[in-house]
Amino acid sequence: MTPASVPLPAQAGLAPILVFGWGNLSRGDDALGPLFVEKLRAALAGDPRVEFLEDYQLQIEHALDLAGRRQLLFVDASLGCAAPFEVTPLAPARDASFTTHALSPRALLQVFCDVQGETPPPCTLLAIRAERFELGEPPGPAALENLEAALGWASQWLAGHGVKNVS
Amino acid sequence: MTRSLETAAPAAVAQGLRRVAIDPLSRVEGHGKVTILLDAQNRVQQVRLHIVEFRGFEKFIEGRPYWEVPVMVQRLCGICPVSHHLAASKAFDRVVGAVPVTASAEKIRRLMHYGQVMQSHALHFFHLSSPDLLFGFDSDANRRNIVGVAQAHPDIAKKGILLRKFGQEVIRVTAGKRVHGTGSVPGGMNKHVSAEDRAMLRRDVAQMTAWAQDAVGMAKQLHAQNPALYDSFGSFRSSMLSLVRADGAMDLYDGVIRARDAAGQLIFDGASDQGYLDLIEEEVKPWTYMKFPFLKSLGPDLGWYRVGPLARLQNCDFIPSPLAEVERQAFVAWGRGEPIHATLAYHWARMIELLHCIEVIAELLDDPDILSGELMAGGPRRRSGVGVIEAPRGTLIHHYEVGDDDLVTMCNLIVSTTHNNQAMNEAVCSVAREYLDGRELTEGLLNHIEVAIRAYDPCLSCATHALGQMPLDVALVGPGGELMDRLTRSHTGDIVRDLQPPSSPAA
Numbered sequence: 100m101t102p103a104s105v106p107l108p109a110q111a112g113l114a115p116i117l118v119f120g121w122g123n124l125s126r127g128d129d130a131l132g133p134l135f136v137e138k139l140r141a142a143l144a145g146d147p148r149v150e151f152l153e154d155y156q157l158q159i160e161h162a163l164d165l166a167g168r169r170q171l172l173f174v175d176a177s178l179g180c181a182a183p184f185e186v187t188p189l190a191p192a193r194d195a196s197f198t199t200h201a202l203s204p205r206a207l208l209q210v211f212c213d214v215q216g217e218t219p220p221p222c223t224l225l226a227i228r229a230e231r232f233e234l235g236e237p238p239g240p241a242a243l244e245n246l247e248a249a250l251g252w253a254s255q256w257l258a259g260h261g262v263k264n265v266s
Numbered sequence: 267m268t269r270s271l272e273t274a275a276p277a278a279v280a281q282g283l284r285r286v287a288i289d290p291l292s293r294v295e296g297h298g299k300v301t302i303l304l305d306a307q308n309r310v311q312q313v314r315l316h317i318v319e320f321r322g323f324e325k326f327i328e329g330r331p332y333w334e335v336p337v338m339v340q341r342l343c344g345i346c347p348v349s350h351h352l353a354a355s356k357a358f359d360r361v362v363g364a365v366p367v368t369a370s371a372e373k374i375r376r377l378m379h380y381g382q383v384m385q386s387h388a389l390h391f392f393h394l395s396s397p398d399l400l401f402g403f404d405s406d407a408n409r410r411n412i413v414g415v416a417q418a419h420p421d422i423a424k425k426g427i428l429l430r431k432f433g434q435e436v437i438r439v440t441a442g443k444r445v446h447g448t449g450s451v452p453g454g455m456n457k458h459v460s461a462e463d464r465a466m467l468r469r470d471v472a473q474m475t476a477w478a479q480d481a482v483g484m485a486k487q488l489h490a491q492n493p494a495l496y497d498s499f500g501s502f503r504s505s506m507l508s509l510v511r512a513d514g515a516m517d518l519y520d521g522v523i524r525a526r527d528a529a530g531q532l533i534f535d536g537a538s539d540q541g542y543l544d545l546i547e548e549e550v551k552p553w554t555y556m557k558f559p560f561l562k563s564l565g566p567d568l569g570w571y572r573v574g575p576l577a578r579l580q581n582c583d584f585i586p587s588p589l590a591e592v593e594r595q596a597f598v599a600w601g602r603g604e605p606i607h608a609t610l611a612y613h614w615a616r617m618i619e620l621l622h623c624i625e626v627i628a629e630l631l632d633d634p635d636i637l638s639g640e641l642m643a644g645g646p647r648r649r650s651g652v653g654v655i656e657a658p659r660g661t662l663i664h665h666y667e668v669g670d671d672d673l674v675t676m677c678n679l680i681v682s683t684t685h686n687n688q689a690m691n692e693a694v695c696s697v698a699r700e701y702l703d704g705r706e707l708t709e710g711l712l713n714h715i716e717v718a719i720r721a722y723d724p725c726l727s728c729a730t731h732a733l734g735q736m737p738l739d740v741a742l743v744g745p746g747g748e749l750m751d752r753l754t755r756s757h758t759g760d761i762v763r764d765l766q767p768p769s770s771p772a773a
Contacts, residue, residue, distance in 0.1 A: 155341075214420055
């Protein structure tokens, strides 16, 4: 049995929506992705239609977490987007990062395409405006305001996908 | 061993070379920045690689309660958080008097650690290095990445992902969570492995072992197919340092410190990790925040060394698992009686360790101590402790002092990439001397510098936010300090020739 003949595992009973935020809680506004996940997870209180995932950065094995989903929402802090946040549909694409141990979101989708042989589920990137990623600092007040605005948008986004009981 | 990197010292300035100070890297963005200094005859006289390091993290830890630290230090690094988790735990075992920890605690920690090394090595070989090795060093940079591998060799890409996933699952069932694990605590562990999780992992062990053997075969074949390139590329002689078990076996979790010189002769052996400060000193240089560790007994000029898979495989007397030991012997035989110093041999050594890790994981999964038994130990309280572990990239040292109020008063970390600092500079210098043609930087040179740095698997992105934003910036500086050329490769693979100086000459 070669790995090419083995489909990547899609678990039974998988939540149709995956919300995936990444960043480092100890680096200032870089915490926005994990904080977004923490707050939305609490607001949804175990709703089986949504699964949450957080990590420091995107890695190749995260391609396994995308399999079998209906919708993907990626959430990241960004120094480059407009405040309070930007929403972008994502398509698979390559990048040529130098010796980074992490993937870009588009490259992760491309890995999924190539190893699964199919297009990934529809994916939306929610980039929340950040200002500083300094070690040991908490998220700044502006970033936290942006986070609240992003959570408000997420409630509407989830409602548009049939998840309406966000508390 | 000479110190050709430092020819811009006063004696070199007197010879017409100019000393150049480079602004330190942004730790957040984590660029790889290389400065090449030429002499009046256009020969490479000096190369400096500037990389990210953990400056500032020690201060971040100081003042925190000691029991928080094994969890906090995982935020140092997005790629090997478990190594920091366990090194800190081992250091605080000393503080709480838990020496040794219980058999169950040590075996579960070992399982976690070998899972960590396994997933990191799989990521490096299949994700970061296989594009170079499969497509060639001069191939299109847009193709030399995991996406290119996934398109051209989907079987290899999928093996890499599933090997890494297995290692991550080992971490999850031992650390308690996929990230930010809390399983290891000062004095032991806070949970056993469940019988269900053990059964789940056992199901995949045979497949993972077979794929790891394939990976060793692939690495070995690359050397056999092109020995001239693989033996000479970025090659230089150096000492090597690692932990080994007391009987000389490879041990990635615990042991005594051993160092060998470039000829393979012992410099010291059996040294306690608690006495690392008697063995190693860190030198500060004016052009980088990153320190340069060296062996005190040899001094800063001769005492630098390499760590990581290449060092571990040749420092140990044997690997205590049968399949990997056979492969170690084949590796050693390749050197025909001499230590192997080839930079690209890191890949081969790394895959032998990957195989070893799976063998150890298989053995530990069969051990009933991971399912039950005492988890915590304790004893007389101490004020300080050192935890040393062999992380995926090499020896990792955590050293703490704790006050009576339980707050950390001192923290010193020496991470693997710091140990390899001088060695990576040497590798880039070797490549620059071989591939720099004239006074202009070329894409080919950039490619080769990338390959040389990548062999060491440096953690350039530790704890940073720099997803996919790791440009390589190479500057060529003339004997008068003038910027002669500068190439930057962006995260999209675009190469930009930019003659804006990256920094100001200092002298």
